[in-house]
Amino acid sequence: MMTGEVVLGVDGLRMRYGATDVLQDVSFEARRGEVLVLLGPNGAGKTTTIEILEGFRGRSAGEVSVLGTDPAYGDERWRSRLGVVLQSWRDHGNWRVQELLAHFGTYYAPYATAAVPRPWDAAELIDAVGLTAQAGQKIKTLSGGQRRRLDVAIGIVGRPEVLFLDEPTVGFDPAARYEFHQLVRELEGTVLLTTHDLDEASKLADRILILAGGRIIATGTPAELSRQIAAEDEVRWSRDGEHFALSTADSTAFVRELFGQYGEAIADLEVRRASLEDAYLQLIREAA
Template sequence: MTVGGSGVVIDVDGLRMRYGSTDVLREVTFRARRGEVLVLLGPNGAGKTTTVEILEGFRKRSAGTVSVLGADPAEGDEAWRARIGVVLQSWRDHGKWRVRELLAHLGSYYAPYADRDALRPWDTDELIALVGLTEHADAKIQNLSGGQRRRVDVAVGVVGRPEVLFLDEPTAGLDPEAKREFHDLVHRLADKHGTTILLTTHDMDEADKLADRILILAGGRIIADGSADELARRITGKAEVRWTRDGQRFVHTTTESTKYVHELFKQYGEEIGELEVRRASLEDTYMALVHQHESGAPTDFRTLEEVTAR
């Protein structure tokens, strides 16, 4: 279901949050569209949790306008809340329940809000299979491993087939295989089911793999908004060219990597072994942009080294 102009389902304009005389959020503005995966990055204390809690309707803002699925979250009723899902960092209050029983019970609360456009809740066994817990469907939650419990957390968050899903550090405690399966799940929810997902994480590799757009929050403001590639282009720094020849390894730093590699092959041809061009990673970009903000550096900085030099 398309909500708002151009499929916009989250619309934040001039959001401000003040505690006493301190502004935690200042003029935060961004949008998210149907089926888009947004990753919110930022240092501890930047205001990420406050922002998400306002969008979820758990905290009232001081100023600005916020719309999620066409409604103000501060005034969202049960029908509105049935359309969103939340996965917290930790949610393990019902250890004595069995996985299938818990999900079936929670799903029953969403059934009254089903319609032709939104089939709610998710079929319990289908959902259990989706999060990879079929073999543990009848196990008590308290007997599951940490990673398996985290999968239950995710299942609880999506049991009502949410149109907007909020994920707070969703892969904390998952092993690499489970993390990879979770990433596949996020892509399926967004691409196949049109779920809009806002995710907070400190895992830069995860952000790079999942995000359609990345928002960087620092000092209570959005200091960057774009894809990983778009943000990296804001750092016009040098690239490292690494290669091997005659068993020796070489590294060269250049601002014109394509031209350099072309000249390299003209000179050495098939003598070149392994070849790698390393540009600024998302972590490099993130650190540079945050440091730029904290140091008050100009926005048209030239190299990563110049920005991060202390």
């Protein structure tokens, strides 16, 4: 459940490599329980942003706070409150699923509190991510979708308050992507997910940040972004064998007026609503 508490704050973030600015004045917040999606084309700076927030990469300028701590100075106790799922993870192939999760759980046990019992019991976690039948299998024998579920299990074994997912479904087939989306919706805590997949963003996000050229160029829910940029619907119809098309901000009122005027003479009516894809492509073109 999303609350008003800000658990992730970024203000004026900048990252420069040599003479190239990868991130320029990036600012945003995420609240407890929110699924925030960082959306943008390849090379937009999404992975750099998430690595800075995780504490894996330094920054050139700006203020960053994750759970009240600057990631550049986060200690082990702070890190125990985070979960990280990288784009890919190929190690530990000879470990068995339950053995690996039980092993990782030992790293979080010293940081357990009355408010946040850590870690997950390995068997319970395996059941939660849908890998019960694979508990005794070696990791190298898992399918791509099963492996990604295990990656998420590794990321949440310590019951993180903030979970970072960096393009988690790259290379997934549609069935595996659907299962993964179902899993993310069931997670507790704040989730920051990077992707360049519009469908994924629209299905998972409470709020979307669109990043292009190292800058946040728009923010809002999928519906808000669609209305903001691609506000006009497209209406197509035919009458007496002649075809027509018109763009309008209120397609419902227009169609009602159209039938009021021409009635049964209207045929082949089609209304195309403004979409997140329209908004995204328009924003990216303008940023370029």
